Amino acid sequence: MFLKNEKHNMISLLQKYVSLPSVSNNNDGNDELNLAKEIKDTFNGFNIRNTILGDKSTGISVKGTVGFAEKGILFNCPLDTTPEGDPDKWKYAPYDGTIRGGKMYGRETADAKAGMVSMIYAAYALKKFISEDEFRIELVFDGGEQTGEYSGMKQLIKRHALDVEAGIIGYADNTDNEVAIGARGYHRYKFTTKGFAHHTGSRNKKGINAISHAAKVVGYIESIKIPNGDNPLFPFGSRMTVSMIQGGKAINIVPDECSIFVDIRTVPEVTKKDIDRLIESKIIEIKNEVVDIDLDYEYLDGKEGYYLSPEYKIVKSITNARNNLYKSDTLLVANGPAHIGNLLFESNVPVIVRGPIGGNVHGYDEFVEIDSLLKTSELYVNTIINHFNS
Numbered sequence: 219m220f221l222k223n224e225k226h227n228m229i230s231l232l233q234k235y236v237s238l239p240s241v242s243n244n245n246d247g248n249d250e251l252n253l254a255k256e257i258k259d260t261f262n263g264f265n266i267r268n269t270i271l272g273d274k275s276t277g278i279s280v281k282g283t284v285g286f287a288e289k290g291i292l293f294n295c296p297l298d299t300t301p302e303g304d305p306d307k308w309k310y311a312p313y314d315g316t317i318r319g320g321k322m323y324g325r326e327t328a329d330a331k332a333g334m335v336s337m338i339y340a341a342y343a344l345k346k347f348i349s350e351d352e353f354r355i356e357l358v359f360d361g362g363e364q365t366g367e368y369s370g371m372k373q374l375i376k377r378h379a380l381d382v383e384a385g386i387i388g389y390a391d392n393t394d395n396e397v398a399i400g401a402r403g404y405h406r407y408k409f410t411t412k413g414f415a416h417h418t419g420s421r422n423k424k425g426i427n428a429i430s431h432a433a434k435v436v437g438y439i440e441s442i443k444i445p446n447g448d449n450p451l452f453p454f455g456s457r458m459t460v461s462m463i464q465g466g467k468a469i470n471i472v473p474d475e476c477s478i479f480v481d482i483r484t485v486p487e488v489t490k491k492d493i494d495r496l497i498e499s500k501i502i503e504i505k506n507e508v509v510d511i512d513l514d515y516e517y518l519d520g521k522e523g524y525y526l527s528p529e530y531k532i533v534k535s536i537t538n539a540r541n542n543l544y545k546s547d548t549l550l551v552a553n554g555p556a557h558i559g560n561l562l563f564e565s566n567v568p569v570i571v572r573g574p575i576g577g578n579v580h581g582y583d584e585f586v587e588i589d590s591l592l593k594t595s596e597l598y599v600n601t602i603i604n605h606f607n608s
Contacts, residue, residue: 292569485523
């Protein structure tokens with residue numbers, strides 16, 4: 219009943235957050251800092267202990283703590299957002315928080331300011347009605363997530379400021395029956411071919427065309443078979459994408475260098491070491507078969523895939539809470555894209571993903587369903603009660 223009575227305040231708070239653009243690395247990081255300060259004011263209003271950590275150079279996070287139990291649970295959402303794109307392509311202005319037909323429209327309503335609001339009110343409700351000696355929540359809203367740098371969370375981990383045993387990420391989804399307990403990994407590589415520059419109109423010398431060699435390399439790369447594994451959580455398997463090609467200096471110069479960027483998504487059973495072996499084998503094949511090729515490659519960045527057993531305590535806690543709240547069985551799934559959960563799992567923090575209901579994430583007219591704010595907050599409350607009572 220308390221959360222139901224707070225519904226209008228939750229909507230107003232989400233509109234306020236949406237009205238504050240917090241695009242990744244925009245305005246030298248001030249956008250993320252401005253939102254962090256607004257969240258800090260919210261925490262202060264609810265008597266939630268809080269601090270802003272880091273700065274524009276190290277990554278920004280705002281952290282609120284409710285409860286005093288020895289073991290804590292993380293509530294996490296990104297501070298930063300993706301750019302709004304062409305404003306003329308939005309039916310509803312990206313930063314107005316327009317409400318139509320039971321939905322609020324705006325950049326990062328779904329990913330993930332709605333989740334942020336649901337988490338804040340869940341923590342507020344627990345603080346108000348349950349002894350803080352019985353539980354502990356760490357609300358962490360961090361910058362640098364959307365770029366994949368995870369700078370805000372990394373500096374928390376580096377400072378040993380993340381004392382939790384498990385966590386929930388509040389990304390919205392388009393269904394209410396799923397809880398994500400894993401995600402594919404990602405590994406990114408850069409392949410570089412080198413040639414010999416020369417005038418394209420020369421009568422005597424042709425040069426060595428790095429782009430032509432790169433075009434051949436692409437075919438070889440795409441012939442690599444990335445294992446899919448047999449994990450039922452990942453029926454979509456692994457995937458490799460040649461995503462960018464860069465080369466050439468002018469239209470009348472034989473290009474002497476060309477770079478190929480490759481994004482590989484992997485199921486948890488396939489590791490970076492496995493990918494490296496496949497690539498090294500293919501490099502040998504290319505150099506044996508392509509005349510005069512000069513080819514190097516380097517690893518750019520990535521994280522391994524992960525998944526949690528259904529027997530994890532946090533998985534049981536939210537599954538039981540969702541089953542009782544929605545009167546239906548919960549479907550445990552894995553995310554196709556990697557996210558900050560991969561970093562947290564690597565840091566020994568097992569996390570699940572469950573947020574409000576929304577859509578058009580990172581697209582035009584992104585939205586969240588208004589009623590799901592309240593429902594998700596109630597789900598978080600019951601999950602925490604289950605977790606600390608078990």
